[in-house]
Amino acid sequence: MRDLANRLDLCSINTATLGHREKISTVIDAAARHGYGAICPWRRDLQDENVAAIARQIRDARLTVSGYCRSTYFPALTRQELEANIADNIKAVTDAATLGAACFVLVVGSLPEGSRDLTTARAQVEDGVSRLLEHAKKVGIRLALEPLHPMYAGDRSCLNTLQQALDLAEKIEPGSPSLPSLGVAVDVYHVWWDPDLAREITRAGKANRLFGYHVCDWLVPTRDLLTDRGMMGDGVIDLRMIRALMESANYNGPVEVEIFSSLDWWKRPMNDVLAICSERLQTVC
Numbered sequence: 154m155r156d157l158a159n160r161l162d163l164c165s166i167n168t169a170t171l172g173h174r175e176k177i178s179t180v181i182d183a184a185a186r187h188g189y190g191a192i193c194p195w196r197r198d199l200q201d202e203n204v205a206a207i208a209r210q211i212r213d214a215r216l217t218v219s220g221y222c223r224s225t226y227f228p229a230l231t232r233q234e235l236e237a238n239i240a241d242n243i244k245a246v247t248d249a250a251t252l253g254a255a256c257f258v259l260v261v262g263s264l265p266e267g268s269r270d271l272t273t274a275r276a277q278v279e280d281g282v283s284r285l286l287e288h289a290k291k292v293g294i295r296l297a298l299e300p301l302h303p304m305y306a307g308d309r310s311c312l313n314t315l316q317q318a319l320d321l322a323e324k325i326e327p328g329s330p331s332l333p334s335l336g337v338a339v340d341v342y343h344v345w346w347d348p349d350l351a352r353e354i355t356r357a358g359k360a361n362r363l364f365g366y367h368v369c370d371w372l373v374p375t376r377d378l379l380t381d382r383g384m385m386g387d388g389v390i391d392l393r394m395i396r397a398l399m400e401s402a403n404y405n406g407p408v409e410v411e412i413f414s415s416l417d418w419w420k421r422p423m424n425d426v427l428a429i430c431s432e433r434l435q436t437v438c
């Protein structure tokens with residue numbers, strides 16, 4: 154397993170960790186100054202920005218882009234809305250290509266408001282991802298399906314395990330391509346509890362479908378289902394064990410910190426958060 158001590162160049166900062174409080178240009182400079190090797194911006198960071206100029210700033214800061222977050226949810230109550238969601242994602246994939254992102258992260262969505270029809274939601278996700286993949290291949294961007302913890306099955310994601318995500322990837326992009334364009338992002342927050350985690354990480358690695366690795370920690374108790382993720386080392390996830398699984402499965406991409414924390418870390422100064430993430434990456438991840 155790689156030693157992360159003094160190797161912050163192997164690590165990435167997902168901008169959500171900093172609470173989207175600063176302009177993206179400020180965050181890029183700060184990440185580079187702290188020694189991170191990569192960054193993962195969100196679409197909201199680039200909303201009023203020139204994407205090509207930001208891409209240039211990231212390159213000039215010698216950062217790579219470990220991913221681009223994230224898709225608009227696919228499922229919808231009408232065909233028209235589904236088409237609009239796919240079109241929105243196609244636009245985002247084009248921006249991911251401009252940024253030179255290693256992947257575009259897919260949080261696929263689940264039941265649209267008012268629906269109880271999970272089967273249709275899943276069918277729409279399959280349809281939407283298939284169509285997005287055609288565009289992604291044209292512009293050379295990989296799509297990373299990120300399964301979300303089952304507590305989000307009602308709204309944010311009808312993909313809840315790594316097995317489910319890999320089954321979908323293999324269905325949409327079959328035939329064991331040597332360089333697949335559809336893979337998975339493994340976020341410890343969502344998958345740490347899964348009894349089949351080792352088996353599915355190994356399976357994803359064999360298929361070259363491990364596109365991203367996100368770390369934070371699971372706090373006990375968790376006070377908010379969305380924005381109470383812990384700093385690495387403050388919770389109950391065996392982070393070293395999971396990284397060992399990832400790297401045994403040939404994952405050699407960045408270790409990306411992604412912490413949503415309205416109750417704690419988003420209230421702290423950006424430079425403190427970057428410094429503590431750096432220390433924890435090198436000591437407990």
Ligand code: ZN
Nearest residue numbers: 299340367411
């Ligand atoms: Zn994630």
